[in-house]
Amino acid sequence: MNTPKPxxxxxxxxxxIVMGVSGCGKTTIGDLVARGLGVPFLDGDSLHPVENVAxxxxxxxxxxxxxxxxLATVGTELANAGDGGxxxxxSALRRSYRDAIREQAPDTxxxxxxxxxxxxRARTEGRSGHFxxxxxxxxxxxxxxxxxxxxxxxxxxxxxxVQQVVREALDGLAAVGPSPERSAGGxxxxxxxxxxxxxxxxxFNLDDDAVAWVGSTIAGMSLEEKIGQLFINHNNDYSPExxxxxxxxxxxxxxxxxxxxxxxxxxxxxxxxxRTRIPLLVASNPEMGxxxxxxxxxxxxxxxxxxxxxxxxxxxxxxxxxxxxxxxLGCNWAFAPIVDIHYNWRNTVISTRSFGNTPEIVVERAKExxxxxxxxxxxxxxxxxxxxGIDERDQHVVTSYNTLSYEDWNRTYGHVYREMIxxxxxxxxxxxxxxxxxxxxxxxxxxxxxILPATLSPELLQDLLRGELGFNGLVLTDASQMIGLTQAMKxxxxxxxxxxxxxxxxxxxxxxxxxxxxxxDGYKSGVITExxxxxxLRRILGLKASLGLHVRPRAELVPPVxxxxxxxxxxxxxxxxxxxxxxxxxxKDTAHNLPITPQTHPxxxxxxxxxxxxxxxxxxxxxxxxxxxxxxxxxxxxxxFKTADQREAAGETGVNFMSIISEEAxxxxxxxxxxxxxxxxxxxxxxxxxxxxxxxTPMAAEIPxxxxxxxxxxxxxxxxxxxxxxxxxxTAIHAHAGSREAIRAxxxxxxxxxxxxxxxxxxxxxxxxxxxL
Numbered sequence: 001m002n003t004p005k006p007x008x009x010x011x012x013x014x015x016x017i018v019m020g021v022s023g024c025g026k027t028t029i030g031d032l033v034a035r036g037l038g039v040p041f042l043d044g045d046s047l048h049p050v051e052n053v054a055x056x057x058x059x060x061x062x063x064x065x066x067x068x069x070x071l072a073t074v075g076t077e078l079a080n081a082g083d084g085g086x087x088x089x090x091s092a093l094r095r096s097y098r099d100a101i102r103e104q105a106p107d108t109x110x111x112x113x114x115x116x117x118x119x120x121r122a123r124t125e126g127r128s129g130h131f132x133x134x135x136x137x138x139x140x141x142x143x144x145x146x147x148x149x150x151x152x153x154x155x156x157x158x159x160x161x162v163q164q165v166v167r168e169a170l171d172g173l174a175a176v177g178p179s180p181e182r183s184a185g186g187x188x189x190x191x192x193x194x195x196x197x198x199x200x201x202x203x204f205n206l207d208d209d210a211v212a213w214v215g216s217t218i219a220g221m222s223l224e225e226k227i228g229q230l231f232i233n234h235n236n237d238y239s240p241e242x243x244x245x246x247x248x249x250x251x252x253x254x255x256x257x258x259x260x261x262x263x264x265x266x267x268x269x270x271x272x273x274x275r276t277r278i279p280l281l282v283a284s285n286p287e288m289g290x291x292x293x294x295x296x297x298x299x300x301x302x303x304x305x306x307x308x309x310x311x312x313x314x315x316x317x318x319x320x321x322x323x324x325x326x327x328x329l330g331c332n333w334a335f336a337p338i339v340d341i342h343y344n345w346r347n348t349v350i351s352t353r354s355f356g357n358t359p360e361i362v363v364e365r366a367k368e369x370x371x372x373x374x375x376x377x378x379x380x381x382x383x384x385x386x387x388x389g390i391d392e393r394d395q396h397v398v399t400s401y402n403t404l405s406y407e408d409w410n411r412t413y414g415h416v417y418r419e420m421i422x423x424x425x426x427x428x429x430x431x432x433x434x435x436x437x438x439x440x441x442x443x444x445x446x447x448x449x450x451i452l453p454a455t456l457s458p459e460l461l462q463d464l465l466r467g468e469l470g471f472n473g474l475v476l477t478d479a480s481q482m483i484g485l486t487q488a489m490k491x492x493x494x495x496x497x498x499x500x501x502x503x504x505x506x507x508x509x510x511x512x513x514x515x516x517x518x519x520x521d522g523y524k525s526g527v528i529t530e531x532x533x534x535x536x537l538r539r540i541l542g543l544k545a546s547l548g549l550h551v552r553p554r555a556e557l558v559p560p561v562x563x564x565x566x567x568x569x570x571x572x573x574x575x576x577x578x579x580x581x582x583x584x585x586x587x588k589d590t591a592h593n594l595p596i597t598p599q600t601h602p603x604x605x606x607x608x609x610x611x612x613x614x615x616x617x618x619x620x621x622x623x624x625x626x627x628x629x630x631x632x633x634x635x636x637x638x639x640x641f642k643t644a645d646q647r648e649a650a651g652e653t654g655v656n657f658m659s660i661i662s663e664e665a666x667x668x669x670x671x672x673x674x675x676x677x678x679x680x681x682x683x684x685x686x687x688x689x690x691x692x693x694x695x696x697t698p699m700a701a702e703i704p705x706x707x708x709x710x711x712x713x714x715x716x717x718x719x720x721x722x723x724x725x726x727x728x729x730x731t732a733i734h735a736h737a738g739s740r741e742a743i744r745a746x747x748x749x750x751x752x753x754x755x756x757x758x759x760x761x762x763x764x765x766x767x768x769x770x771x772x773l
Contacts, residue, residue: 013039013085014173015078015105019092020113021140023120024158025165026089027407029113031441032166037173039085040467046410046418047073050360053411061139064096071097075104093144098151109176110153111169117141119159152176195466197538203379203426203473203546210545217278217550218537225278226533227520229253229540230499232283232476234508238268247276250516253505253540254281254333262294262329262567269330270558278541279549279557283333283381286373287353289318289576290325290567297325298572303338304720305583305736307355307365308758314582315355315365317575319372325567327376330558332547335429337369339382339416345721345763346392348684348691352718352736354389357761359412363419370425377547382420384431384478385465386438386454387413395484396686399453401434406441417469426543427474428465430455430503432484438464455485456494461502474539476505480515482686491515496522500529504536573741580741584733584749585758587723590773591730593675593711595752598635601674601711606631607641607702609680609693623681623717623738630740630747631677639673643696657697664701669709676706677750678729681717681738693725704729715746724766727773734760 014037018030027043034041048056052066074090078101092098092110102108121137147153154172156165199206199214206214218226228251235243235257246252257268269282290297298321306315315337322334341362342354355365370380384395386409391400404412417428432453440446442459454460455477465471477485477498488494491510495518498506509515522528544550549557566572586594606628610620624640631638641664644655684691695703704712707728714729716722717738723729735746736758748754765771 012083034087044090078105286322315368316372319369323376383429
């Protein structure tokens with residue numbers, strides 16, 4: 001049966017346009033009025049197409065042709081709010097504009113914020129970062145047509161203090177529409193709003209039978225099973241006994257496993273699904289294709305690589321391969337795409353994991369990825385809300401912050417999230433990232449010490465994500481062992497606090513028995529309310545039902561062994577090779593060193609740079625064997641440099657960093673070698689707050705001192721920001737990956753056998769003039 005929606009049982013709420021010229025306070029007043037009415041708030045500026053934003057930022061007034069599609073979108077947003085109500089800020093200066101909005105939402109009430117020209121000019125000139133320059137104020141005042149007879153609305157003077165303006169607005173609206181339902185804290189209340197789950201709306205889109213399954217399943221759960229559904233376990237062991245313990249003791253709703261050989265992974269997932277009463281969400285991290293989900297999966301490309309060529313279909317290919325290979329394993333949930341925007345070149349946690357440094361490229365490529373992976377029975381969890389890429393630090397090792405203003409966030413990250421929510425993304429992973437200005441927008445006066453990561457912030461999860469962005473899907477935390485979360489409060493408090501704040505699932509136990517107990521205690525003490533638990537369970541089971549897990553026979557939840565043939569297939573490797581060829585990028589060649597061929601420069605001195613072994617424990621310099629093989633296959637004579645540590649490990653004695661420098665940096669260097677190639681594969685993900693090149697010794701012999709001696713080519717196989725550490729190199733290439741396909745394509749392009757097609761953004765120059773030389 002259908003679950004009654006709030007508007008079917010409660011009094012209809014107002015749909016309000018807060019109108020007026022730039023500087024009148026539409027966003028500030030509108031948000032406070034929305035809270036007083038107990039309805040969501042939306043800034044209409046966020047609905048402008050990018051072309052309109054660019055014109056306004058350039059000081060160019062919009063034409064009516066520019067405005068009509070935007071006004072239609074504004075009206076549609078109001079209409080879609082239904083009886084649940086909405087306050088939307090929109091200039092709506094002319095009667096014809098308001099009529100266009102009323103065509104979509106006839107019962108709209110207009111709240112005109114009126115101010116004198118002097119007041120408006122003072123407020124406009126005092127703003128920073130807004131795309132409406134003060135010079136357009138005169139144009140707007142000339143355009144303004146006040147509310148006329150027959151138009152439902154009120155006028156409030158903005159000269160008074162903000163709280164008085166809000167009180168007058170609420171009193172006036174009460175006289176023209178239904179009585180506003182006040183929030184618990186009044187017009188500026190601080191209680192988090194709860195948003196009901198609509199399982200028949202996007203992104204669940206369930207039919208009556210599926211909704212009934214969700215309800216009956218919840219009704220048949222024990223309390224322990226309900227608490228267990230909130231957890232996603234990180235499977236650290238492939239043994240049946242381990243899974244029996246996790247599933248039998250903690251009743252988890254989902255799991256993510258440690259990657260291994262595809263056959264072992266598939267059998268592990270098959271056993272897990274056979275041992276649980278309620279089907280599991282099985283997650284993987286297919287950020288680069290099938291790689292990362294199993295040891296033999298196909299590395300297709302990084303996110304940055306998929307954004308480094310005009311062909312947007314690359315992201316779709318990456319998503320499609322990811323979907324095919326992870327579905328063959330039995331996975332049904334992708335912790336991807338990553339929709340962070342790489343604004344700060346020093347940020348290395350998303351430098352290769354972001355599609356780019358503009359919201360437009362991120363939206364375009366994220367949609368392609370989503371469409372590609374959605375061809376398989378897979379749902380997505382985009383990440384990391386409210387957005388990484390501003391702070392240079394890594395939330396794995398410290399709380400990081402998105403410091404954009406509310407307005408700037410709406411035009412950038414907010415634009416990305418609105419677009420992806422509208423595109424149908426089913427779940428969102430919350431980062432352990434604080435957003436001071438966003439939090440203070442919803443909680444005015446919030447002290448610095450009270451700014452919490454989004455995972456613990458009801459104003460960001462409820463007021464912003466659920467309210468303004470209208471997200472109806474599932475919300476999960478990022479990994480709970482990350483210091484970005486754990487530094488905020490004691491474990492026993494933070495575990496239930498994430499659910500209370502608005503997260504639906506908790507990613508990874510630290511200690512299963514302890515964390516399960518903390519969550520149970522949080523429910524029993526009232527930190528997690530009955531409604532909050534029920535809503536979370538509806539979304540968890542709703543996501544499972546949207547995948548059809550509730551109707552598929554248990555034996556068919558994981559494909560047969562034969563499906564593993566799709567993993568690492570020749571067809572998928574061919575896609576990877578094609579993408580590598582398209583995306584290898586020439587960042588600079590200011591000395592015109594290229595092409596370099598075995599005929600012109602036969603003797604190559606080869607240097608390898610790594611950041612040392614990371615958590616994968618793989619040999620950090622193993623890629624050099626591939627580089628050497630490919631260079632020799634091309635006809636080069638390769639002379640591999642070895643550090644003092646490497647030579648000592650091989651049994652050599654009497655070497656140290658000074659002796660290596662003395663031996664390497666000799667006057668006859670150019671007599672011995674015709675060119676130098678430096679291949680860097682520097683990682684360090686989740687272990688450092690920032691990643692830079694760390695040379696093997698002080699003043700190491702591999703640092704490119706030799707650029708003055710022979711043509712030198714620097715190739716990055718990972719990070720795009722290395723020029724800050726090697727500005728002296730005149731030829732720099734970003735190959736994006738240490739795969740054989742990427743290395744082979746790079747060597748072909750160095751020789752001039754194929755052209756460079758990849759693109760890059762200004763982050764590669766790291767804000768320093770010498771990196772461009």
